[in-house]
Amino acid sequence: MARSTGPAAGTLATLLADGALGSLGDRELLDRFAATRDGAAEDAFAVLVARHGPMVLGVCRRVLRDEHEAQDAAQAVFLVLARRAGAVRRRDSAAGWLYRVARRTATRARLAAVRRREVAWAAVPEAVAEADALEHAEARDGLYRELDRLPGRYRAAIVLCHLEGLTCEEAARRLRCAKRTVETRLHRGRARLRERLLRRGMAPSALLAAASADAGAVAPASWCRAASRASLAFVHAPSTAATLAPAAVHLAQGALKTMSIRRSATTLATLFLTGSLSLGTLWARNGAQEASKPPASKPAPAAKKSEPxxxxxxxxxxxxxxxxxxxxxxxxxxxxxxxxxxxxxxxxxxxxxxxxxxxxxxxxxxxxxxxxxxxxxxxxxxxxxxxxxxxxxxxxxxxxxxxxxxxxxxxxxxxxxxxxxxxxxxxxxxxxxxxxxxxxxxxxxxxxxxxxxxxxxxxx
Missing domain, CATH: 2.60.120 (Jelly Rolls)
Known part of the structure; x- marks a missing residue:
């Protein structure tokens, strides 16, 4: 991504350099965003978008390979962040969470595009003119998928250092941990990625280098401001959603619905486990009482074998x-x-x-x-x-x-x-x-x- 210059970029640079905002962590910025609806909320969210926007846009571009679709997907990611700010602000850095939402949102957008065009790879020639480029894109998709599967602490370290271009010391400040902790997480995360990518027949070092190509880039200030204002409207003025990019709103609503389903499933699983433990305790107690009684003589049941x-x-x-x-x-x-x-x-x-x-x-x-x-x-x-x-x-x-x-x-x-x-x-x-x-x-x-x-x- 090209680095932005000009008046708009200068305004954003001032925001980032301002000690009251630029030095704040993601948690504090999300707190400010959630606490007010005025210009301070927009400024705080604009810093978040500027900080993580290049990484989010980069992931969406590589998954979708279409600039307009990628921008819609990236905006959807920040709409979701705005709606879920209360949950995300418990994290010291939103980078790992944003990466996962970006990859999954872009993947859903790609699937939707395939359906719209009635193209499901139905007639693929055996020889593809751009085979090298396509294979390279496939490899990046594989990297993103495996990165998504890493535990959150490893994923956050790799996203911050490789996709956002931070040093271990800078990442440690974002994550509020020791530099040595970041180095350990990077080492272990890379080792897991290496093992999984080698199993896919891919070259881990080359893939990480390619994925890091945009690290340190700056998102256009106008895009950051637009994303911030859209996010504020999406959260505080739902009636204005019709004025936002329809594709971005649709993707954001789909992502939020999926998160709600996951949350409900987790709650049900917890309730089921708690109930199972209670029943297990009751059955164990009854079983101990039954064990003290003399066993009744019963004929051995005939062996029963069920066919698949x-x-x-x-x-x-x-x-x-x-x-x-x-x-x-x-x-x-x-x-x-x-x-x-x-x-x-x-x-x-x-x-x-x-x-x-x-x-x-x-x-x-x-x-x-x-x-x-x-x-x-x-x-x-x-x-x-x-x-x-x-x-x-x-x-x-x-x-x-x-x-x-x-x-x-x-x-x-x-x-x-x-x-x-x-x-x-x-x-x-x-x-x-x-x-x-x-x-x-x-x-x-x-x-x-x-x-x-x-x-x-x-x-x-």
Missing amino acids: AELSHDDGKPAGRRSIAGGGHAVKFDAPDDSSTLVKVKVHGARYGAPRPPREDFVVYLCDEKFQKLAEFPFRYEKFERGEPKWVTLDLKPTKLPKTFYLGVDFDPTQTKGVYVSHDAKGSGSGRSVVGLPGEEPQPFDKGDWLIRAVVKPGD
Whole structure:
């Protein structure tokens, strides 16, 4: 990103240099933003946008590869920050949180763009003229995805030092910790990234260097001011939302809805765990009382073996195939009973792209009925062959199933590699096939049902 110059940039530079604002941490700036609705709130938020805007814009640009879409996505990120300021201000630095929201918002925007254009990588030539550029973009996508998966303390250190260009000493001041702590987190975070990227067949050092290319850049002052004013309006004057960029508002509302779903799922899980512990204590007490009684003689039950059942909603007749960019393919199922286990997944599809499969994994994911991830199972791309789609059976580690669950696959597709997953005709759709990644709100797939099946072993 080019460094801004001129009067507007000078005004922002004054803000940043002002001891009352420029020296404040993210937590204090968010406190000021939340405490008032006047110009002081706008100034505080403008400093936050100027501080983290280049990183957010850079991530959105690399994911979307379209300047207008990237600016809408970046503005959406700051709309979300404004609405969630109360929760985010508990952090000393918002950088790691903003990075994660930026990547996920841009990914959702890319998926939406694919749907709008009715392009789902449906006809990809085997030879791509810009193969080198595309492969480089794929590698950056892989880096961003793996960075998103790091624990927050490691992600924040890497974002501040590599994507925002801070020194360890500067990052330590932002994070309110010792310089040595930042150095340790950087070392451990890089080690985890290296391991995961090497597993994908990527070069970690080169990728981090490329991702750091915009570090230290300055966001245009006019853009920072516009983002600040839009954020104030989004929070304090919802009736004016119609005057804001429609795409940015739509993306922000989608991100906020997803966060709300995640928060509800976490609350339910906590309540369930608390209830389970209480019941467990009661059962243990009753069990101890029963143990003191002489056992009653009962005939030994006959051994019972249940055969695995194949669950499906498709009609077994492929009518089309798709490789969804930015989201996975998933199907919703009901388990046969309360003690069923998942043992296999069957997917009808074929690999496309270069003759040699990419040196990375695709993922089978298991989600609960709220689309929150319960487990994931990595497999090599070589499980699928090029050519005509066919059934591929993937053996899984036996995993206990909830009553209702989603089973899906994520191939992280691009124009040079991926897997087409087959679907049946639209008229036969059950309404249980969706597009999306765990933790997000799944979107209905309206072209039919994915040819994805769950092989389940009922409880004995």
